[in-house]
Amino acid sequence: MQLQDLQFVSHTFRSPLPGPKLIITGAVHGNEVCGTLAIRRLLEQLQSGALQLISGQLTLVPVCNPLAYAKGERQGERNLNRRLIPTAHAQEFEDHVANWLCPLLAAHEVLLDLHSFRGAGEPFVLVGPENNQGEIEPFRHAEAELAMAARLGVQRMVDGWLSTYAHGVARRQQALAPDADAKTRANADTRFGVGTTEYMRSVGGYAVTLECGQHEDPQAADVAWRAIDNTLRHLGLIAGSPPDLQAQIETLRIYDVIDKQHQDDVFCRDWYSFDTVSAGDLIGTRADGTAVRASMDGRIIFPDAAAGAGEEWFYITRYSDRLAGVV
Secondary structure (H helix, E strand, O other): OOHHHOOOOOEEEEOOOOOOEEEEEOOOOOOOOHHHHHHHHHHHHHHHOOOOOOOOEEEEEOOOOHHHHHHOOOOOOOOOOOOOOOOOOOOOHHHHHHHHHHHHHHOOOEEEEEEEEOOOOOOEEEOOOOOEOOOOOOEOOHHHHHHHHOOOOOOEEEEOHHHHHHHHHHHHHHOOOOOOOHHHHHHOOHHHHOOHHHHHHHOOOEEEEEEEEEOOOOHHHHHHHHHHHHHHHHOOOOOOOOOOOOOOOEEEEEEEEEEOOOOOOEEOOOOOOOEEEOOOOEEEEOOOOOEEEOOOOEEEEOOOOOOOOOOEEEEEEEEOOOOOOOO
């Protein structure tokens, strides 16, 4: 497929009345189509007049990565949700996407990013850090972000992504060989952990990533649709009663990321996101025979048996009380 055959498409609707500026994105990864289906459903209702904004601005991006989407694969030339930053020297297709998508994100205040995942499991939402003035991910909209996340209609929430990724990058940098190639060096750069939501926070907004379910599960599009509807009513962009705070949300914080060091590192079993582990449990075995064990009690997330050497193999989470006091 030729570059000139692809287009970047967004749809913007504005109410005459002031209100939040929301952007909803799908297909950041080309094989994650639940968001695309839900966004196109909303687009049809807005274009037909069956639904209309009563305040604010809404931008819809059904397909963020048209090359990956056309291929039906996770990425076009690299993972768009890593190192999502504008560049004056675009080399890979995803660099061109970033140069279009990042200014679009920066023109808004709130992002709902819709994804799905490979294995079986329940939907969950990823949120950013607590309010802070640190170097990794300074932030000042934690209350608004949590209030939105708790009304998407899912019962599990995860935080701690970028800070944990930074710890993993520090380990990669220590192990970096002097003759490491460009891809390996890029993986050892903290900017490689920046995706859509991290970029949105970096330009003053707030954002959540909703993992709507397994890629091929037809219910994932319904999860995405419910989240869209709840978000629009929560922010007051469409008419309707504000959604209730989701009861009994399990909250987890990512504490560690373990990389695959060799292509022949293997899991000891088929792991799925949110499988429970206890400290000392065997997770897998390195190519040299070294056992890899859980460092703490918690849940495993994002296990990737197909990860390449030097890429994230799995993450470990612990329970948190992050939602205490959210209204």
